[in-house]
Amino acid sequence: MNTLVLEEQVPLTESSLVSVELANRIAYLEQQAESLHESMRYAGSLQRSILPNERIFQNIFSDAFVIFQPKDIVSGDFYWIFQHHDDVYFAVGDCTGHGVPGAMVNIAGNALLRQIIRLEGLSDPAKIVELLDRELTSLFNEHLTEGATRDGMDLVFCKFNLSQMNGSFCGAGRPLFLVREGNLVEFKKGPDSIGHASKEIKEFETIHFGLQEGDQFYLFSDGYTDQFGGENVKKFNRQRFRNLLTSICDFELREQRAELLFHYNNWxxxxxxxxxxCVVGIKI
Structure with a gap:
């Protein structure tokens, strides 16, 4: 006759209970983190769907490239292009911060730009940037009960008319580079950015210039030039970037894009x- 032997249940000690509770807590946090990460990935996909395809630049200009590389899943940088009649408007924006806060400012600025040109009927870059500044500042501060947000962006904004071969530019905290016949010309950034500022009156100026066949223009955020690296772990800096652009200006733009990525990753x-x-290069 077989005898059934019951195993004695060992009571859980206080330390065992703590271990079980900790394991459950870790599992919960991991689940929450995965859910948040999935939401971020979806937000990143939405943001990329708003950005114009590189082919739009290539179809309008003689040639073009776009480098867009967020630090996080979503980006505070954006690039933008809009053709209205014979004028081509395009820009690169560098919003406050990166990640989710930057992306929120990014999407707002992207939507407002087209509305300003189509609905408000403005065409002068400085006037467009001035209204964008007012609209963006109002959007983020109108309903605050106290204080003010510091949300904003630096922007390089261009308007080109390829039939008349003339261009204009407004820099709100960002410059514009032109490489013509191997020489680099820098159109200086303006003194004021878009959005929050301590001064009540801002200065936005339109700079006009003629276009020549073969001109190459570069719009960029500060992410490339501010990258730390090299033997002494220093910033890549603006001057090194200028030298790099002039050294590769005879290359096709797709080759320039590859060279810029190679030098960035190597640095x-x-x-x-x-x-x-974010770096956008276009050729007339």
């Missing part, structure tokens, strides 16, 4: 990417 090495990166 960064094992360092962490410090900011969002």
């Amino acid at each position: 960064k090495g094992k360092q962490e990417q410090v900011d969002d990166i």
Whole structure:
């Protein structure tokens, strides 16, 4: 006759209860983190769907490239283009911060730009940037009960008419580079950015210039030039970027894009990417 032996149940000790509770808590946090990460991935997909395809630039200009490399899943940088009659408006924006806060300002600025040109009927870059500044500042501060947000952006904004071969530019905290016949010309950034500022009256100026066949223009955020790296772990900086652009100006733009990425990755090495990166190059 077989005898059934019951195993004695060992009571859970206080330390065992703590371990079980901790394991459950870790599992819950991991589930929440995965859910948040999935939401971020979806937000990143939505943001990329808003950005114009590189082919739009290539169809309008003689040639073009876009480098867009967020630091996080979503980006505070954006690039934008809009053709209205014979005029082509295009821009690169560098919003406050990166990640979700930057992306919110990014999407708002992207939507407002087209509305200003189509509905308000403005065509002068400085006037467009001035109204964008007012609208963006109002959007983020109108309903605050106290204080003010510091949300805003630096922007390089261009208007080109390819039939008349003339261009204009307004820099709100960002410059515009032109490489013509191997020489680099820098159109200086303006003194004021878009959005929050301590001064009541801002200065936005339109700079006009003629276009020549073969001109190459570069719009960029500060993510590329501010990247730390190299032997002494320093910033890539603006002057090194200028020298690089002039050294590759005889290349096709797709080759320029590859060279810019190669030099950036070589400079960064094992360092962490410090900011969002956006560089747009176009050729007349």
